[in-house]
Amino acid sequence: MGRSAEKWVRILFAGPGAIIVAVAVMAGMTRWVPRGAAGIDNLVLPLVLAPLIWAGLFFHACLDRSVARIAFIATGLLVVHGGLVAQAFLNNPAATEAAR
Amino acid sequence: MLALASIVFSWALIIALCLGDPKRRRAQRLGSGGQSAAIRRGMAASACLPGLLCALLGDASAFLIWLGGSGLAGWATASWFARPDPARSAGRTRNL
Amino acid sequence: MIHLPRDETKLMVAVHGWSGILLGLLLYAVILTGTTAVFASEIGSWSAGHVRTESAFSRPLDGIVRGLAARTPAKYHDGVNLFEIGDHELGAYFHRDEVDAAGMPVSRGIYYQLDGQGRVVKALHGTDEEVFGPRNDDALSSFLVDTHVRLHLPNPWGLLLTGILGLAMLVAAISGLLIHRHLLKDIFTLRRNASRVLVDRDRHSVAGTWSLPFAFVLAFTGSFFSFYGTVGVPIVAMAAFGGDVQALNETVFGNPGKPDPRPAAMGSLDRIVGDAIRRTGGDPTFIVIEGIGRADARVTTYHNPGPGDVEPLTLLYRGATGAFDRIKPSVGTRPSAGGTLAAVMSPMHFGNFAGLLSKAVWFALGFAMCYVTLTGLRLWLVRRRGDTGSFEWLDRTVSTVGLGLPFALVVSAAAFLIAMPQGSAVFWTPAAFLIASAGAIVGAIAIPSRDMLDRALQFGTGVTMLLLPLLRLILGGPTWSAAIAAGQPVIVGLDLAFLVAGGWMAWRIARERIGSGAVPVATLMPAE
Numbered sequence: 001m002g003r004s005a006e007k008w009v010r011i012l013f014a015g016p017g018a019i020i021v022a023v024a025v026m027a028g029m030t031r032w033v034p035r036g037a038a039g040i041d042n043l044v045l046p047l048v049l050a051p052l053i054w055a056g057l058f059f060h061a062c063l064d065r066s067v068a069r070i071a072f073i074a075t076g077l078l079v080v081h082g083g084l085v086a087q088a089f090l091n092n093p094a095a096t097e098a099a100r
Numbered sequence: 101m102l103a104l105a106s107i108v109f110s111w112a113l114i115i116a117l118c119l120g121d122p123k124r125r126r127a128q129r130l131g132s133g134g135q136s137a138a139i140r141r142g143m144a145a146s147a148c149l150p151g152l153l154c155a156l157l158g159d160a161s162a163f164l165i166w167l168g169g170s171g172l173a174g175w176a177t178a179s180w181f182a183r184p185d186p187a188r189s190a191g192r193t194r195n196l
Numbered sequence: 197m198i199h200l201p202r203d204e205t206k207l208m209v210a211v212h213g214w215s216g217i218l219l220g221l222l223l224y225a226v227i228l229t230g231t232t233a234v235f236a237s238e239i240g241s242w243s244a245g246h247v248r249t250e251s252a253f254s255r256p257l258d259g260i261v262r263g264l265a266a267r268t269p270a271k272y273h274d275g276v277n278l279f280e281i282g283d284h285e286l287g288a289y290f291h292r293d294e295v296d297a298a299g300m301p302v303s304r305g306i307y308y309q310l311d312g313q314g315r316v317v318k319a320l321h322g323t324d325e326e327v328f329g330p331r332n333d334d335a336l337s338s339f340l341v342d343t344h345v346r347l348h349l350p351n352p353w354g355l356l357l358t359g360i361l362g363l364a365m366l367v368a369a370i371s372g373l374l375i376h377r378h379l380l381k382d383i384f385t386l387r388r389n390a391s392r393v394l395v396d397r398d399r400h401s402v403a404g405t406w407s408l409p410f411a412f413v414l415a416f417t418g419s420f421f422s423f424y425g426t427v428g429v430p431i432v433a434m435a436a437f438g439g440d441v442q443a444l445n446e447t448v449f450g451n452p453g454k455p456d457p458r459p460a461a462m463g464s465l466d467r468i469v470g471d472a473i474r475r476t477g478g479d480p481t482f483i484v485i486e487g488i489g490r491a492d493a494r495v496t497t498y499h500n501p502g503p504g505d506v507e508p509l510t511l512l513y514r515g516a517t518g519a520f521d522r523i524k525p526s527v528g529t530r531p532s533a534g535g536t537l538a539a540v541m542s543p544m545h546f547g548n549f550a551g552l553l554s555k556a557v558w559f560a561l562g563f564a565m566c567y568v569t570l571t572g573l574r575l576w577l578v579r580r581r582g583d584t585g586s587f588e589w590l591d592r593t594v595s596t597v598g599l600g601l602p603f604a605l606v607v608s609a610a611a612f613l614i615a616m617p618q619g620s621a622v623f624w625t626p627a628a629f630l631i632a633s634a635g636a637i638v639g640a641i642a643i644p645s646r647d648m649l650d651r652a653l654q655f656g657t658g659v660t661m662l663l664l665p666l667l668r669l670i671l672g673g674p675t676w677s678a679a680i681a682a683g684q685p686v687i688v689g690l691d692l693a694f695l696v697a698g699g700w701m702a703w704r705i706a707r708e709r710i711g712s713g714a715v716p717v718a719t720l721m722p723a724e
Contacts, residue, residue: 026428027435036535038528040448043436044538047428051419055366062211063204063374085435103553121384159504160540161550168410168547168557174383175406175564182386 006067013074014061021078022054028081031088102157103165106150110166111173113147118177128182197379205375212371216572217590219364221597222347224569226361228601229344230418231562233337234547234555235690240337242690243612245673246283247682248312251479253278257286258465260314264288265488272305276485282333286310291324293442300430301441325351335621336612339629340605345422348626352426359426362419368572369411372404379405392578400571407564414565417545451512452529456492463518465495471520472497472511481508491516496524506549507539570598592640592649599653600636606660607632613667655705661698665691 026046033042046053057074064070118124120135135143147170154163200208232239240246257278265273274292281287291305307327309318320327330338346354373379383405386398404411420428429441437443465485472480482498493515501508512521528535543549547558573594577587611628615621636653643649668691669675679687 023427023431027431030432030436036532038525038530038532038535040528041532041534043432043444043448044527044534046432047424048420048534048537048541050423050428051363051366051416054363055370058367059370062207063200065201065204088435089438103550118384123381124384124386127385127387127390157504160506161501161504161554164506164544165550165554165557168561171406171408171410172557172560172564175403178384178386178402178406181384182388184388 009067009071010061013070014058017074018054018057018061021057021074022050024078024081024085025053026050028084031084102154102159103162103169106154106162106166107169107173109150110147110170111177113143114170114174114177117143117147118181124178124181197376198374199377200374205377208371208375212368212375213576215364215367215371216569217576219361220569220573221593222357223361223365224566224573224597225347225601226344226358226418227365227562227565227569229340229605230414231559231566232605233340233344234559234562236337236341238555238686238690239340239609240334241283241684242687243336243609243668244283244333244616245668245687246333247674247679247684247687248284249683250284252280252284252286253469253479253483254473255314256466257314257469258467260286260310261288261465261485261488262462264290264308264316268306270489273488274486275303275305276488278483278485280481281309281331283312285312286314289324289327295442296323299439299441301445330622330625332616332619332621335616335625336609339608339612339625355422355426359419359422362415362422365411365415366419369408369415372401373408376401376405392581393575396571396575396578400568400575403564403571404568407561407568410561411565411568413544414561417541420541421545448527450529451486451494451496451524453492453494456490457487458491459489460491460493460516462488462493462515463495463513465518467518468495468513469497471513471518472499475511475520475523476502476509485515488515494521498526500551501543501549506543507536508543570594573598588646592646595646595650595653596636596640599650599657600633600640603636603653603657603660604629604632606657606664609664610660610667613664613671613673617671651705651708654701658698658701658703658705661694662702664694664698 029046029049030042033045035042057077060073061070117135117140120140122135125131151163151166151170154160154166261276261278265276268290272290272292275290277289277291279287279289288308288310289303289305290308291303294302294304296302303324304322307320307322308316309320309331311317330342342348344358346358348354349357376382379401382398382401384402386402387394390398429444430439433439433441433444437447462485465483469480469483476499478499480497480499484496484498485493486496487493495513495515495518497511497513499509499511508526510524510526512524513519514521525531525535526539547554577591577594580587608625608629612621612625615624639652640649643652674682674684674687676688676691679685
């Protein structure tokens with residue numbers, strides 16, 4: 001991949017990519033983070049950690065030498081977390097905590 | 101009380117670290133007299149002890165106040181010891 | 197400290213520099229107003245001449261609340277929020293939760309403003325967005341807080357903008373850490389007799405290094421608050437509750453239990469408050485009554501953190517009997533890691549967990565971060581001095597905003613003091629800010645040299661600060677002896693702060709003008 005193309009891939013994953021993946025990770029975390037003693041950790045932790053999740057994705061896209069790895073990790077996170085949310089909707093369209 | 105005492109303890113060590121800081125001394129042409137790296141590491145570690153004590157005592161409030169207060173103390177110390185010495189800077193003009 | 201490879205360092209320098217120059221001035225406005233907003237309630241007391249020190253909750257309020265409930269339609273009995281307004285007077289918001297046209301939860305009801313004798317002065321009907329605006333006596337503190345939280349832009353755009361600025365600050369803090377190879381070795385080095393670039397670089401990096409942990413914490417907590425309601429809650433509600441935000445709120449903040457809507461008389465609120473004060477050692481700061489007049493009514497009292505703690509205290513009572521139920525965490529029905537993390541975001545951002553001491557530290561750190569932002573902008577410009585394409589206009593803009601913003605804020609404080617006795621503070625406080633800002637912009641265009649502009653703005657700020665205590669007294673504010681006799685030292689403290697700070701700023705500039713032929717030095721901030 002030429003240097004210019006690599007630069008644009010980085011910009012894509014550090015810019016709109018980081019936002020989209022961060023949103024997907026936030027949503028997906030509600031499905032796999034343990035609920036904790038008060039039954040709310042899976043709801044509260046994505047909210048609290050959202051800025052750090054975005055920052056992690058942003059700096060990873062800037063600093064990882066391998067553009068392929070950046071794409072792989074970001075896409076993987078998007079697919080896994082998006083999939084978890086989609087699965088919840090498919091299994092139970094009116095998904096509620098009470099129904100789980 | 102714990103927070104204030106912690107800040108004072110750390111500040112004293114910060115002042116000592118500033119006085120012996122090799123790079124500051126070189127920049128201000130103060131000659132040798134800086135501390136060795138080992139002593140400086142020991143002093144820096146000791147300056148963190150009050151924070152560790154607050155954390156171990158479970159006093160989150162004191163810890164946060166110590167952390168912020170020590171940061172401010174460090175900045176104030178660096179600014180204070182960087183003031184121009186009138187005797188040394190007589191006749192010099194600022195390079196703009 | 198961290199040795200990145202050369203290409204990555206160059207990229208981080210570009211990220212740090214460009215995020216700073218593109219967003220730095222707006223970020224500076226948010227940080228400066230946030231710094232002053234640390235003392236928003238003290239500024240409110242000082243500016244409005246409030247001398248009362250006893251809490252509204254230390255006076256009987258059971259009869260008052262029953263009277264208000266009797267005159268309020270039952271549809272608004274779902275929730276009652278009780279809080280302090282004005283000079284330790286009572287505010288009560290009877291409301292119910294609804295969903296607006298966009299599917300977002302809102303509260304709608306009646307907001308009663310009471311005087312010191314418990315009489316209703318005003319009753320405002322509407323949603324929480326509609327009824328909770330600035331009042332004449334808190335217009336100045338409201339103006340500061342609103343500028344900080346959303347730069348006076350309507351929701352959600354203002355919150356999104358301040359959220360983005362918070363992320364920019366987070367990026368700047370992390371990238372600054374990554375690019376500074378000798379962070380600890382340089383921590384005490386402030387060169388004076390060196391090139392302008394090195395002098396500015398040292399100022400920026402020394403202040404930035406010492407305040408770095410807090411820059412990180414404040415950026416992170418600030419962007420959390422901005423994005424919480426606008427982006428976070430809808431996403432989490434969509435993923436976990438099919439979009440039902442009320443269900444999310446109930447799960448996280450609610451008090452579970454079997455509903456029992458049978459009518460029942462309320463227990464004595466005064467007994468509840470007395471018990472809460474006895475258990476916590478302090479007056480409540482906020483009280484919520486859910487389901488007033490029902491058998492399953494609940495009363496929650498919120499208190500400042502206990503000694504050594506950061507998380508606020510929350511007590512739960514059974515409303516019908518007045519019996520104490522339990523101490524509950526601020527977030528969640530029982531203590532949890534997530535709940536604790538969410539609950540400490542507020543105290544970590546506002547610095548209000550240990551009274552004036554923590555507020556003073558947070559204020560000073562905010563000042564440090566303003567300094568870091570401005571020195572960073574100056575450094576970016578100084579490094580490009582002489583490049584093709586002059587940045588003179590940007591240099592002036594940095595001065596105009598950097599020094600003009602504090603000037604406009606103190607002018608708006610002066611306008612508040614003048615307008616409040618006339619009842620027109622809600623208009624004149626922001627209007628004066630805009631007029632002073634326009635004046636700073638006109639000065640930036642008309643004044644030939646940037647140094648003169650800097651000095652004029654600093655001198656203007658200093659003189660205005662000196663005038664504030666005088667204006668306050670002339671316009672009927674309490675004298676120092678009256679304030680001290682009432683046990684309200686904040687008024688004296690702030691007067692002294694303005695006199696000292698204003699006097700020092702004005703004297704410094706006057707001394708430079710009178711000074712003996714030394715080369716005038718472009719100063720940046722009083723902390724120099």
